[in-house]
Amino acid sequence: MKIFLDTANYEEIKEAASWGILDGVTTNPTLLSKEKEDYKTLLKKICQVVEGPISAEVVSLEPVGMVKEAEELVKIGKNIVIKVPISKDGLKAIRMMSDKDIKTNCTLIFAPIQALLAAKAGASFVSPFVGRLDDASHYGMDIIGQIVKIFENYSIKTEIIVASIRNPLHVVDTAIMGADIATMPFKILQQLVKHPLTDTGIKSFLADWEKVKKG
Numbered sequence: 779m780k781i782f783l784d785t786a787n788y789e790e791i792k793e794a795a796s797w798g799i800l801d802g803v804t805t806n807p808t809l810l811s812k813e814k815e816d817y818k819t820l821l822k823k824i825c826q827v828v829e830g831p832i833s834a835e836v837v838s839l840e841p842v843g844m845v846k847e848a849e850e851l852v853k854i855g856k857n858i859v860i861k862v863p864i865s866k867d868g869l870k871a872i873r874m875m876s877d878k879d880i881k882t883n884c885t886l887i888f889a890p891i892q893a894l895l896a897a898k899a900g901a902s903f904v905s906p907f908v909g910r911l912d913d914a915s916h917y918g919m920d921i922i923g924q925i926v927k928i929f930e931n932y933s934i935k936t937e938i939i940v941a942s943i944r945n946p947l948h949v950v951d952t953a954i955m956g957a958d959i960a961t962m963p964f965k966i967l968q969q970l971v972k973h974p975l976t977d978t979g980i981k982s983f984l985a986d987w988e989k990v991k992k993g
């Protein structure tokens with residue numbers, strides 16, 4: 779399973795990359811709005827720290843406008859992937875981008891059939907939002923299992939990015955279900971490393987080592 783960070787914060791991305799486990803980054807207009815730097819400069823810096831896919835979202839609502847934005851965004855870095863919200867026009871834009879060899883991440887997916895349509899249009903990735911489904915009293919992870927099954931049924935190569943992750947169990951379930959990627963806030967990534975038994979274990983090993991040194 780690949781691990782992506784869902785943030786536009788350069789320091790967080792640099793830190794996670796230094797752990798040797800970061801496979802990519804997803805951003806969106808909300809995440810970019812939280813940062814002070816100009817978004818193009820920021821995306822360029824992110825592309826230089828992480829070799830894997832870096833998603834940047836278009837904001838036009840019609841296909842030609844989306845493709846124009848995409849053509850500008852891909853100039854920022856060779857690993858830029860264009861995030862396109864699912865809609866009829868979004869599907870048209872994904873097909874047009876796919877025909878131009880521009881990689882796409884179809885976002886705001888809340889139903890398995892939307893993921894199938896995006897894959898058929900040529901999306902490289904689909905992003906189902908599990909946390910927002912949980913917020914609306916639907917088990918978000920249910921649609922992940924369904925999308926994994928559908929993609930397996932038809933040998934679809936589009937990768938599934940489990941997005942809107944809110945807790946470590948979403949990540950564990952992503953791995954158990956066999957989805958390709960979990961994208962998460964840095965806070966969740968930090969939670970994944972920690973275990974109280976690891977902390978007490980290290981403390982007691984160090985205390986015992988002091989006894990060994992004293993003889």
Ligand code: G3P
Binds near residue numbers: 941942943
């Ligand atoms: O990648 C999509 C993600 O940013 C949405 O997360 O927490 O705003 O639902 P959230």
